Amino acid sequence: MTKISHEHKEQIETGTRNLLQAIGDNPNRDGLLETPERVFKAYSEIFAATGETQFNNYKLFPTDQETDMVIVADIPFYAMCEHHLLPFFGTVSVGYIPDGEIIGLSKIPRLVDWAARRPSVQENMTALICSEMERITHPKGVAVYIQSRHMCMEMRGINRPGTYTTTSLYKGLLKTDTLLRQEFMMKVRD
Ligand SMILES: Nc1nc2c(ncn2[C@@H]2O[C@H](COP(=O)(O)OP(=O)(O)OP(=O)(O)O)[C@@H](O)[C@H]2O)c(=O)[nH]1
Numbered sequence: 001m002t003k004i005s006h007e008h009k010e011q012i013e014t015g016t017r018n019l020l021q022a023i024g025d026n027p028n029r030d031g032l033l034e035t036p037e038r039v040f041k042a043y044s045e046i047f048a049a050t051g052e053t054q055f056n057n058y059k060l061f062p063t064d065q066e067t068d069m070v071i072v073a074d075i076p077f078y079a080m081c082e083h084h085l086l087p088f089f090g091t092v093s094v095g096y097i098p099d100g101e102i103i104g105l106s107k108i109p110r111l112v113d114w115a116a117r118r119p120s121v122q123e124n125m126t127a128l129i130c131s132e133m134e135r136i137t138h139p140k141g142v143a144v145y146i147q148s149r150h151m152c153m154e155m156r157g158i159n160r161p162g163t164y165t166t167t168s169l170y171k172g173l174l175k176t177d178t179l180l181r182q183e184f185m186m187k188v189r190d
């Protein structure tokens with residue numbers, strides 16, 4: 001994943017100082033002196049895949065075995081909502097029915113991290129993981145299910161701690177075959 005370029009370091013640091021000043025704090029007090037640089041470092045990680053449209057860090061293996069469905073369930077993720085720049089976090093479950101090619105299993109959590117490391121909303125993150133699984137593995141079907149808590153709904157605004165939002169997207173056989181879809185949901189839902 002690319003990082004925020006060094007030429008943008010100054011921009012983020014100045015922005016952070018302005019923000020601290022605007023909320024009524026003093027960016028020059030001891031406790032805040034290194035904060036702008038820390039924010040730059042943190043955002044470099046948290047937003048590392050901003051603007052990237054294709055996930056490239058994967059490996060495929062040919063297979064002539066018949067496999068009904070491969071599921072990687074409960075992959076933890078942390079992302080930032082694009083409306084408030086506050087965290088939303090939870091788990092992603094990905095299922096797919098291979099068609100002659102399988103993806104290295106660890107690449108699925110890597111895909112989830114890549115999709116999460118940009119300002120986004122849960123629905124778009126769900127769609128991005130799903131469309132990249134389709135593009136990369138050319139499967140007979142894909143399912144993506146996300147369960148997430150949104151800090152913008154918990155620590156401000158409507159203030160509803162503990163509420164969960166679920167989103168899902170089904171393609172191919174997992175959209176058209178109710179039994180397969182039920183099997184996926186049974187395996188990923190507690
Ligand atoms: N659909 C969707 N909405 C989200 C997501 N993250 C945050 N939101 C919502 O984005 C909306 C933004 O609404 P606005 O009315 O523009 O912003 P706001 O005044 O801060 O809204 P409140 O949160 O209701 O105080 C809110 O309803 C948030 O709950 C997400 O991942 N998906």
Ligand SMILES: [Zn+2]
Nearest residue numbers: 081083084152
């Ligand atoms: Zn939000």
